[in-house]
Amino acid sequence: xxxNRKEMPEGLVFSMAMNQxxxxxxxxxxxxxxxxxxxxxxxVTSKQEMDRLVDSIAEDAFRG
Numbered sequence: 001x002x003x004n005r006k007e008m009p010e011g012l013v014f015s016m017a018m019n020q021x022x023x024x025x026x027x028x029x030x031x032x033x034x035x036x037x038x039x040x041x042x043x044v045t046s047k048q049e050m051d052r053l054v055d056s057i058a059e060d061a062f063r064g
Contacts, residue, residue, distance in 0.1 A: 008041070009038070009041045012044075015051060029062060
C-alpha cells in the first residue's frame, strides 16, 4: 500500500524544479523536515503561496 503522506504534491515538485537552491536544501533535510514541507505544501491554495513556500525552503527556513 502506498503512503501518500510522503508523496510530494505536483505543485511543489514543479516549483522546486524552478529553484535549484530550494532543491539543494530539500535534499539535505531530515525525513521529518521533508514531511513538514509536504504537509505545508498540501495546505497551499495558489501558485503564489507555493512560490513563497519554495522560497522559504531556498532560504533554509525548515532546517534547524
